[in-house]
Amino acid sequence: MNALLETRGLSRDFGGLRAVDRVDFSLMPGEIRAIIGPNGAGKTTFVSLVCGRIEPSAGTIVFDGADITALPAHRRVRLGIAYTFQITSVYAQLSVFDNVALAVQRTLADGRSQGRLRAGVMEALERVGLADRAWLPAGQLAYGHQRLLEVAMGLALKPRLMVLDEPTQGLGDSEIENFIALAREIAASATVLLIEHNMDVVMQLAHRITVLEAGRVLAEGSPDVIRTDEAVQRAYLGGGA
Numbered sequence: 606m607n608a609l610l611e612t613r614g615l616s617r618d619f620g621g622l623r624a625v626d627r628v629d630f631s632l633m634p635g636e637i638r639a640i641i642g643p644n645g646a647g648k649t650t651f652v653s654l655v656c657g658r659i660e661p662s663a664g665t666i667v668f669d670g671a672d673i674t675a676l677p678a679h680r681r682v683r684l685g686i687a688y689t690f691q692i693t694s695v696y697a698q699l700s701v702f703d704n705v706a707l708a709v710q711r712t713l714a715d716g717r718s719q720g721r722l723r724a725g726v727m728e729a730l731e732r733v734g735l736a737d738r739a740w741l742p743a744g745q746l747a748y749g750h751q752r753l754l755e756v757a758m759g760l761a762l763k764p765r766l767m768v769l770d771e772p773t774q775g776l777g778d779s780e781i782e783n784f785i786a787l788a789r790e791i792a793a794s795a796t797v798l799l800i801e802h803n804m805d806v807v808m809q810l811a812h813r814i815t816v817l818e819a820g821r822v823l824a825e826g827s828p829d830v831i832r833t834d835e836a837v838q839r840a841y842l843g844g845g846a
């Protein structure tokens with residue numbers, strides 16, 4: 606089987622700081638991969654490079670066999686790479702429904718009918734458990750629900766690769782349980798790349814884990830391997846997690 610996503614020597618500098626440092630990374634179709642690492646390790650920068658939100662300083666990104674390194678983000682969305690939009694892209698005054706509809710309309714100019722658009726939006730909202738809040742202004746949602754709204758915005762694009770940046774931040778325990786079920790369901794039709802600080806979520810969900818430290822891949826492997834990796838314990842898990 607060929608990798609869905611591959612990076613080679615992927616790097617990004619911010620001034621004198623190398624936030625992502627020659628990362629070779631490979632993701633198989635259908636996988637749930639977690640990226641973990643201490644604050645500032647380069648996790649968000651790495652997935653931002655994958656999604657095209659920022660440009661690399663060096664290296665290549667291949668998606669489904671095609672070099673996408675120079676493609677702008679919206680073209681990557683059309684290829685099937687969805688990124689949980691930052692909450693800053695949620696319009697507080699617009700309804701939950703309209704936020705998802707806008708995300709679809711902005712990125713997929715494929716002339717789909719209003720009826721199909723509506724059905725697609727509602728399906729995405731049902732999957733994240735926000736259908737009963739569809740007509741609320743998005744700004745009235747709790748923070749964690751705004752994060753789920755972002756997930757719905759991504760899901761409505763029917764992605765092949767779903768990139769989730771700290772999706773459980775701000776969710777309560779029962780909502781986190783629901784999210785775990787949702788992520789598994791997403792993985793039935795898409796590959797999932799997840800940045801997550803909640804180690805319970807990571808250990809339950811991820812098939813494989815990539816550990817970043819100071820922009821580099823420190824370790825990679827199954828949850829069991831990562832849990833017992835000494836370098837990881839030292840750098841990140843603090844021996845106790």
Ligand SMILES: Nc1ncnc2c1ncn2[C@@H]1O[C@H](COP(=O)(O)OP(=O)(O)OP(=O)(O)O)[C@@H](O)[C@H]1O
Nearest residue numbers: 619622623624642643644645646647648649650651
């Ligand atoms: N736009 C930017 N301009 C300058 N420096 C940046 C920028 N974005 C990130 N950095 C720096 O790059 C490094 C990696 O940041 P990044 O946000 O990717 O880490 P992270 O692993 O996602 O951290 P966290 O877990 O805190 O979200 C940090 O030192 C950060 O300060």
